[in-house]
């Protein structure tokens with residue numbers, strides 16, 4: 001068996017699905033370029049049948065990205081597969097990923113209609129045929145067809161084996177065994193993969209892929225158990241983003257395989273030095289921050305604080321460090337720009353971070369950069385990303401924050417006054433709240449007369465020190481529509497107000 005494990009990235013599909021925000025094609029393309037630099041083997045770019053935007057994003061990515069295979073997702077439905085075929089028609093290396101529910105729970109729950117049969121046996125036979133037909137149809141568009149047996153983690157294994165044999169006969173070149181609900185435990189999931197290898201007669205004609213969810217915190221462990229038992233493709237996302245508790249984090253899987261090559265005896269094509277950069281780009285694009293204690297790419301992943309550890313570390317780093325920060329690209333991140341950095345230096349740095357700007361965008365960004373560099377002396381990558389967000393994502397400004405005053409303190413009732421420009425009008429209002437941010441939000445709500453639910457509020461110091469830029473991300477919901485608003489400022493209350501207004505503008509713009 002080959003010692004190469006292919007890495008299948010689904011950040012742009014499974015990850016985006018969960019983020020509560022849709023990435024535009026430009027953001028998707030930026031992330032895809034960075035995934036190509038990371039050297040993943042497959043980029044799952046989207047689900048073309050889900051929306052015209054997603055179709056367009058897959059189309060653009062498949063036109064531009066040359067190295068990795070570009071994959072599109074579909075259900076076992078002809079119109080879905082046709083949409084994949086059309087979206088991928090200019091791809092250098094297209095793959096269609098289609099499939100159907102394999103567990104009895106899925107079969108009985110999702111295919112209730114009598115046309116799928118009355119008994120479980122009838123339904124199973126019908127579902128299997130739909131899967132085979134889907135693979136055959138996908139084969140008309142590309143030779144590279146991946147089949148997913150949804151909820152395989154809970155499926156009846158005898159039925160699963162028969163289904164896999166049939167789809168491989170129909171031409172599937174990769175069979176994906178997803179633990180859709182994150183129900184599996186490592187030993188059992190590893191046995192399932194081994195069982196597939198031992199019981200599906202034509203399995204040598206296909207690669208086994210594993211797609212694990214993290215509902216019990218076992219996604220990475222399950223994926224590794226799958227690899228240990230013969231899976232040669234692993235699916236996952238950067239930072240482990242994904243439906244519910246997320247997917248297997250690619251950076252963790254890859255670094256485990258690498259650091260414990262003695263145990264696993266396999267390798268990947270990944271350029272691990274790109275992990276840190278990729279992680280930040282994804283966190284930033286999706287508005288989902290990485291916890292400081294996150295394995296491999298968290299801010300504290302390589303910091304040693306206990307006295308004994310620090311002492312040991314200083315004597316010999318191997319005492320407490322099994323990976324080096326530079327292995328995953330941490331050293332790169334300490335490049336600091338100053339007001340003396342020229343336009344060229346800035347554009348170099350931005351390119352390294354994965355951003356490609358037009359001349360006009362670079363000009364505007366440079367002006368903003370100079371203003372920040374004046375205030376802060378040292379400009380970190382995180383500052384640049386915060387600046388870029390404002391520049392690259394112009395949102396129609398239905399609401400503009402003109403003025404804000406907040407009165408708060410340990411013995412005062414927090415009170416906020418805001419003035420907003422709404423079209424031609426200027427409106428002013430005040431409110432008290434449980435804290436300064438609450439007061440600001442209540443006053444904005446009163447002034448704009450909007451009914452918005454605040455679903456999430458995250459604040460993060462994007463750099464260290466008290467003069468650091470604070471970045472606030474809010475998730476808002478209005479009339480069933482969700483969006484993510486962002487704001488950055490050295491004043492966290494102002495950043496909070498900006499994020500809220502940004503979200504309101506996006507909701508207004510969405511019509």
Ligand SMILES: [Zn+2]
Nearest residue numbers: 014180211243
């Ligand atoms: Zn998934």
